[in-house]
Amino acid sequence: MKIVIQRVSSAECVVDGVTSGKIERGLLVFVGVEDTDGERDLQKAAQKITEIRIFKDKKGKISLSCSDIGGGVLLISNFTLCGSVKRGRRPDFISAAKADKARIYYDRLITLIAEKLPVQTGVFGSSMKITAVNDGPVIMIINTNEI
Template identity: 50%
Template sequence: MRAVIQRVNYAGCRVGGDITGEIQQGLLVLLGVEDADSDVDAEWLAAKICNMRIFSDEEGLMNRSLIDVDGGLLLISQFTLFAQTKKGNRPSFIRAAKPDKAKPMYEGMIKHCSAILGKPVEVGVFGADMKINLENDGPVTIIMNTQDKDNF
């Protein structure tokens, strides 16, 4: 799984003009799934995301987690995180998992994060054309890859 994690003051997702998910302070996470991913990866990534200390404490140091600040989480599926751009000008998405694998993994991430946070996770709509609006805070943006845990 690949995740782009953004600390935000606000993030919202619209599909066809309807808001499907919206948060104030918290994290917007764009999530891509590949065939090699398993539920173990989802559990590991969910714990990392929810416990990552990237929110400021009273002294302005990044020392508080999403749990500590009682922040929101907006989780958006995004297969394009597995784009391969080595050849030509059209990205290839061959490494991205097909929907029959990716959708259950995405839903598993929602459940894992919700359980850790003790509250619902805001979401987009899997496979839909989504419009994401956000105000990045910092900016703080972190990229993680569960297939390369030693470097993250």
Template identity: 50%
Template sequence: MRAVIQRVTYASCTVNGQITGKIDQGLLIFLGVEEDDGKEDLQWLAQKLVNLRIFSDENGLMNKSIQDINGNILLISQFTLFAQTKKGNRPSFIRAGKPDIAKPMYEEMGKVLSELLNKNVQMGVFGGDMKIELLNDGPVTIIMNTKDKDNF
């Protein structure tokens, strides 16, 4: 799994003119699922996400987690995180999980994050033409990959 995590003041997802998810202060997480991702990857990443200390404390240092600030999460599926651009100019997405694998993993990530935060996680629409609006706070943007855990 790959995740692009953005600390936001505001974020929303709109599909066909309807808002499917909207948050104030918290994390906007773009999640890509790979064919061989499993429960272990999902659990590891979920724990990292809710414990990631990227929110400011009273001294202005990044010392607080999403849990510490009682923040919210907007989770968006994004297969393009697995784009390969080595050959030519048209990206290949061959490493991205097919919908029958990726959709249940995306939905499960939403459930696990909700359980860990003890509140509903806002979601996009898997495979939908999503319009994302956000106000990046910082800006703070972090990329995580479960296949490279030693570096995260």
């Protein structure tokens, strides 16, 4: 599973002119499900997202989690994270999970995160317009195969 976590002051997802998810201070998270992902990847992803400490404390040190600051998560499915540009100029998406599996894992990830943090979402498989005010910027790239 490939994940991009951004610390944001605010973020919003709009689909067909309608807001599907919106947060103030918190995490904008893009997730790409790979065909080799399993339950262990889901658990690791949920733990990293809910426990990562990338917010500043009163002394300006990055040491607080999203929960510590009372923030939320805007979770967006994004199969293009699984793309590879090793050959040629056009990405291939061979490692991306098929839509049925990806949707199940995305929904399960929402449930796991919601056990610890408020979650807003995009619309799986839709063309989305994402706006965000990055804070820092602080952006983390995580591959569950590497943790």
